[in-house]
Structures are given as structure tokens and as C-alpha cells.
Amino acid sequence: MQILLSQISYWQETFSGEPRWNYALSALLILLSWIFRKLITKILLRITHRILHRWLNNEYSDEFVALLKNPISYLFQIGVLYVALNFIEQPLQAVLFERIENQHILFHIRIIDLIDHLFLFGIIYFHTVLALRIADFIYHIRIEKANKEAASNLLQLLPMMKEIIKILIWTISFFFILGLIFHVNVPALITGLGIGGVAIALAAKESIENLFASFIILVDKPFQIGDHIKMEKMEGVVEKIGFRSTHLRLPNDHLGVVPNKKLIDEHLENLSVKELHKVLQQIYLEPNLNKEQIIECVSQLNDLLHKNTFIETGGTAYFKGFHDNKLHIQIQYALKNNQDRNSIHQLKEQLNLDVYAIVRTSLSKSKTTNYL
DSSP states (O other): OHHHHHHHHHHHSEETTEEHHHHHHHHHHHHHHHHSHHHHHHHHHHHHHHHHTTTSOHHHHHHHHHHHHHHHHHHHHHHHHHHHHGGGTTGGGOEEEEEEETTEEEEEEEHHHHHHHHHHHHHHHHHHHHHHHHHHHHHHHHHHHHHHHTOHHHHHHHHHHHHHHHHHHHHHHHHHHHHHTSOOOHHHHHHHHHHTHHHHHHHTHHHHHHHHHHHHHHHHOSOOTTOEEEOSSOEEEEEEEOSSEEEEEOTTSOEEEEEHHHHHHSOOEEHHHHHHHEEEEEEEEOTTOOHHHHHHHHHHHHHHHHHOTTBOTTOEEEEEEEETTEEEEEEEEEBOTTSOHHHHHHHHHHHHHHHHHHHHHHHHTSSSOOOO
């Protein structure tokens, strides 16, 4: 009994103005949070998953929970660390830095003040990361849906919208840090930025011009992602349309970066419109078909073009004559403009297979072996 009382007395003794028991409790809390951090994080994620399951399907809810894993774990550990340190408040009152003028203390910084500000910074930072991951998740869902629906407008607009949202999130976090941690008068700062906006605009004139040019490209749509465009000194396939520049995949497989302003100022030719919608095919056959077989083959090709609802009126196939001692049949048609790029490629493939079947049938009717 006496040993127990002596142990209790020992832990009640103070060290740097704080009972030893508080140090032990603080260390124990930090240790337990580190040991059980994965388990507690898993429980929190499971609760989050059950809540999200009501609005999202299993696939999306699993992806979203995976995005939240690290931010939730870090927030939990920061919160526990802050609570644990508050058990030893007296030692944390020590002054780290102070400024004295005319024997008057103008300001001082204590250890507890530094911890409070670091805690606020951690909370703001990880909430920012959380918001950014939510933005990435929403973008992932929308871009996947746009790909399934072949919505070229959304495929072009969504990457830029994601960047705008991320910039807004970082801007809001920056002002929170200035206001809560550095005690800056944010409204006055914003007013000052408004006054200095002219100077900033002049300094960033080129960037602003490129930004407006990107919106003009999105609205006017002279080209889209995946289009093959040609400028005065550059040619390539559009891979990305950003705030400041557009990325082109050049014929030599290098990456070209073109300022958006240059794209709307210079003469630009969209080769994809011609490449995608207008088709001209040349078919060369061995001269083993007779007149009736040639007429029948051409007639079947014209029927194919006229019956296809995705082809503009005016498509035609005809016997053009001879080329290098071979029969020359020419096919030309134009696909309707209401089809997206992937659909056009699929239509072309199917039409080519149908043309091949017709020609192959005509060849099989000839008495001798023929080659396409």
C-alpha cells in the first residue's frame, strides 16, 4: 500500500510546472494513436463508405474512399497530437521569441502559439488536399461518362474546368492561411489587390491574352482534341488544350507546345475535317472480269453507298478505266458531320469491309483466279 502511495505521489510531482502524470498521459495518447492509426482510419473509411453508398455505386464509392484514405489518416493523427500536447500546457508557455522596444514587449511567440499555428496550417492543408482529391474524383466520373457518350465538347472543356477549380481551391486555402495563421486583414488585402490589378494585368499581359484565347478556342471550336491541325510552321495532332498553351503531337512523335494566342492569330487549317468526313478510294483489279461482272460490281457498290444513312447524298462508285493494266474502280463519298471521331472510324471500317465483300464476290464469279 505504501509503495502504491509512493508511486502515486511520484506521478503527481511536477516537472517544469506540470505533473509527471500529464507527460505520461500525453506520451501514451500519442503512442496509442500511432499503433491503432490504421484500424481507426479503416473504421472511419468504412463509415464514410456506408454513407457514400447511398449516392454512388460500388465502383465509384470504393474509388472515392481510396482517395480519402491518406487525408483522413493524417487529419486523425494531427488531431490526436494536438490534444496530447495540450496535456502539458505549462512547459509550452515558454517564450521562443520576443521583441522589446523602450522596455515594452511589443510581441512574443510562445511554444504553444507555434503549435497552434502549425495545427491550423495542417488542418487547412489537409482539407485542401481533400478538396483537390474530391475535384479529381468528380472529374474522373465526368470524363469517363463523356468518353462513353463520345461527348467531344465535354472532353475538351472538362480538363480546363478541373484546372480552374483547383486554382480556386488553392487560392481560398492561401487566404485562409493568411487570415488564420498570419492574422492578415484579408478583405483589405483583396481591396489592395484590386487597386494593383492594373499593374498585375500589364505584367501578365501575355498570359491573360493566352487565357482569353483558350476560351475563344473552346467556344468557337476551330479544332478539338484529337484533330490534326496545320499552321504556318507546325503541324500535329491536338493532345491537350490548356489555359496558356495547346499541346500537339508532331509527325516525328515529338511534343509541340503552341501558345493559344498564336493559334487564333495565325492561319490554321483543320485537316481532320477533310480526313474524317470525305473519303476517296481507289480499287485496282486484275483484268479477268467481263463487262457484265464489272457493271454488277459497280452497281452493288452504288447500292451500298445509297442505302447507308450515315453517308451524304451524292456518294458514287464508277469504273474509271485502266491503270497499269488493271481495272480501276473509284469510290467517293462523304460521311455526315453529326458523327464523332470514334464513330466515323467505325463507320469507315464497316464500309471498307462491305466494299471488300462485294469485290470479293465479283472476283469469285470470274472463271480464273483473281487478286485484289
